[in-house]
Amino acid sequence: MLKINDLFVSVEEKEILKGVSLEVNKGEVHAIMGPNGSGKSTLANVIAGKDGYEVTSGEIIYEGKDLLDMDPEERAREGVFLAFQYPVEIPGVSNATFLKTALNEIRKYRGEAELDSREFLQYMREKMKLIGIDESMLSRSVNQGFSGGEKKRNEIFQLQMLQPKLAVLDETDSGLDIDALKIVANGVNTFRSADNAVIVVTHYQRLLNYIIPDFVHVLVDGKIARSGGKELALELEEKGYEWVKEGEAV
């Protein structure tokens, strides 16, 4: 599904990603861990198509296509979804209107019929129940005045609404209380299927108890320093990143 080959990315002349390679197949969950500033969000943002990142070499192939060649909206319509580390507040745009517009644009692109207001509402109510989103939150402006946890929950709600093929979750667990964490994890787990894939960026093993990864990668200073199975996360929790860095030196 996704193939990242030797990716180098700079921001304002500063090299952040220094040769990242990663392959994600359908049905897989990959966790990316790593110290602050190592480039995890950079990788997520480059996948989603955010401006301001210069890909100096390497490539990203998604479903056989050159992902870097596509506009962000095209990527989204092709099934790429990023749950933001810091979801943006958009005053004056209601959550419901925003989601209806997005969903229908994606459906149109896929050649599916657009949902009318009634159908949309019905579909949305189903998903709301799943994520425990309150009806009142939907008439409010996108993320405006939402608590940190509510914002993260709203990202997973959008994931459920839009049903992408590749979901990248950038620290969706940070700022969640234990109950919210379970709800969010459940939202991701019900999304998982043999046809889609998930990349989970996290600092904590805690989330991985609920969303069990097939692979764990450790990103250090713009490079994947180590990859392994789910037990790697446990080991990291115990020994810290210094251990990986030391290992790197060997």
Next chain:
Amino acid sequence: MENIIEKYLTQFRESTESLNGNSVSGIHKLRTNAIEKFHELGFPTTKNEDWKYTNVSVLNNFHFRKSPVQNLDKSLAEKYKIPGLDAELIVIVNGIFSHELSEISSQPDGVVIGSLKSAENDLLNAHLGKYSEINNGFTALNTALAGDGVLIYVPDNTVLKKTVHIIYLSGDDNLNALVQPRNLIIAGENSRLNIIETYHSIYGNETLLNSVTEIKCGRNSGVKLYRLQSENNQTFHINLTEAHLEEACNYSHYSVTLGGRLVRNDTNIVLDAENSTGNLYGLYLTEENQHVDNHTLIDHRKPHCQSNELYKGILSGKSHGVFNGKVFVRKDAQKTNAYQSNKAILLSDDAKIDTKPQLEIFADDVKCSHGAAIGQLDEQALFYLRSRGIDEANARKILLRAFANDVFEKIEDEVIHNWLNEIVTERLK
């Protein structure tokens, strides 16, 4: 320059017989004084602090003059009607009230919805020029030369059920039209009145529209005035609208500016008695070489009044916006509540805005606040929307519409709200 002024003076001498007020009436005196004032003042220059950012010297390149009466097809006004709005329709063609095109239903006793030219002299003597001061050449020229306009008189305890829609059609294909409507609106005690003015161009020649509207709100009255400026890029639109409020009134002014080469709105609210509220909401969208200048004045003269002011601008191309918001709180005006906010988005590097909030507070027990913010479109928000599959053009439109939303929220009339929303959204391409 002298030459240009002379041309207007000549127009005054030639037309004075046909204007209201014979040579002995009070109105004639008002006009004579006004033309003298115009002679003295001419058009303002940028040396004048109030015109610092708006250069009107371009007006000297044209010989604006009165356009002969045109017989327009009824269908022309038809297309500017507001769908679904049950309205009394007034059509003003080049400043002159068109009896053929206007559609006014029969009114209760005492209500006047008609042309200023056919107004009774007593009424004019009592009110005309009483709610506006001649402090620049434009007001002077309008007062001296305006041939017609709208008179609305709503007696005490009367509610005007339908909104009055005034359609202004301006322009002349043979000359540079000088269009000078003069409106007088008198709302009696406990009366209710809603007006919407929409301005449109009918020909492509340069046109100077110089209008003055005076509004008197009687005790406990409620008046709403909406203005949509959507003329072409050859139109210079200079307007003064001044409302004087007596006790316990509620006056709301909504201004939406989409068109015009150069627009200058002087919008004044005078809170002349206690417990009144003045609301002033504005939205302007400019592109290319448009210049839109909103000068507002809220004059708190008496205690226990409140005012709310909110202006939003979206500027693109090489357009230039000006916002100057004066709020006076006079010594007597204790317990005043005055709120002002003015925000603009610049969509291009060449677009520009000059803003100047001006609060002059002479009372000590007041609550006043003002805020101004100028920025660009929020790139983070734009990316957020795009990352959910919404294309860039649509995402921009959604964000700009959202920016304008708090002005729209103030428009309670559902038909007008939806109609303006459609026009504005269409414009946000």
